[in-house]
Amino acid sequence: MTPGFALHPHTADIRMHVWAATLPELFQTALEALADILLPGGCHNARRLSLRRPVVLTALDATILLVDFLSQALLYSQVQKALFCRVRFRQLTETELRGTLYGIRVGEFIQDVKAVTYHEALVCRLPHRYEARLVLDV
């Protein structure tokens, strides 16, 4: 299946729905969705992802791991004024993650994202695919 994401309205925030065949693809697609919210098309236009940041996380389950992963990417984005478009994993299980984020400096974003919340967050393992639902505080 082709990985993808959709954004749904929420009274004050953004609901994100992500789907992919594998867990690494799910995390990669969620990262792309976050970048697309911060600066629509920003990754699509990027030629060379020269910025690198390590990411090492452990969590109780895949849902918390995904929220924490995106929170880490958001933090790096805000501090570095950068967009992180790709992740390369050295290790990814449902409770542990080691990898490198790749991005570009962008200066300003279009959308402010305060946080990736745990509210109604869920990663589901379904037959032949993974799905995730997240709410972002914007």
Next chain:
Amino acid sequence: MVHKEQLQRIAPVVWELPTTIRSDMRVPARVYASEELLEQILCDRSLEQLINVTTLPGIQEAALVMPDAHEGYGFPIGGIAAMDVQEGVISPGGIGYDINCGVRLLVSELTYPEVEPRLELLARAISKAVPSGVGRGGRLKLSFRELESVLNRGAQWAMAEGYAEERDLDFIESHGSLQDADAEAVSKEAKERGRDQLGTMGAGNHFVEVDFVEKIYDKPVAQVLGLRLQQVVVLIHTGSRGLGHQVATDYIRMMLSALSRYNIHLPDRELACAPFHSPEGMQYFRAMCAAANFAWANRQLITWEVRQTWRDIFGEAGGRLRVLYDVAHNIAKVEQHLISGQPKRVLVHRKGATRAFPPEHPETPEVYRRVGQPVLIPGSMGTSSYVLVGALGSMEQTFGSTCHGAGRQMSRHAAKRQVDAEKLRHELRQRGIIVQAGSVRGLVEEAPIAYKDVDAVVRVVDTAGIARMVARLRPMAVVKG
């Protein structure tokens, strides 16, 4: 989904969900709303979220939600919960990501006819002086040492650095500085995220707005507050920026992993909490106080910028801009309240709710003490804002609290689909309101149609006797990210 039939009307504008609604409720849930606003509140999941709040350990009397309620994450926006300080918990989700988001009102000595001819110039100058937008830094990039001083001292730091006038701090909630703040409890990441954001407005619903006093409801109280018809005022709405967002993120994560240690079971992870007196609870409280101090320093820096601009535009004839008051609407504070008729120290979580202490409360500035603590309720862009004062009912019913704004009713996405930016700008212009917005997107997302009727919201808290209407402010110029 909560249905209207499940709510019992216990007063003209107060509705209750009894503990029989769900087996895990420890206390009832109460909603402050007119029938019309209640219908709107029932359209999203605010009340399910409020019921979730009633399950938190140590909650006292009832979980409350104000008429500007809407769905949030964990707690609903507009939510109030008081926890026993000995047995209860502290929940970062009960305060929100934008710690000490709040409002400050500056009052000028000029009137509408005196300001109007230079309004366009003033709006442009404020827009230039106060950085806004997503991720925009300010004129200061603080060293970590300076930032720690901001976190520990808040508006007192600003005063020491020459960014405040002598009496400003007397007119800020908690004098703009929470003594329990500890910069050491704030992560390096949070400090990194906030260190160039002091003196910046941010994006979303944050703004600096020039208004004039359009109507006075209570002349004697308005006189005490120094408000008169046609007087031009400036409203500032912003918070602790990225620093506060990161403090919340850090501690929600920490508390999630500590839940099993304290045998806490939650219906929603975003309600992550820890016993107030646990190491995690105390550490978060100190970090939250530090982030609150950052927000007060932030609003003070913006005040300084606005004052400079005011002087540039109007010169000596412009007089001074006095701080009428500054309130936090995303915070938790230890306060004394009557619980079952007995005084008790409780931790009051206010998430999208404003402190509204009644007359004679010792924490209200002396000059306002006989009329009550000023409460500032901003409307949506282009609609009225209100000045109220806390009333006796707030201590009897709502842990000294009231509403915080108009309350969103439409998603940003829906607003973007329905609102044409140029048409909106034109409509506002026709009504004499100048808009300086950093982006078209920011403009349409905050269109008045996306918010509830602030007039109706304020009427509810006045009717309930928790705050009294004093004056209505009408916008002249809105500056936003």
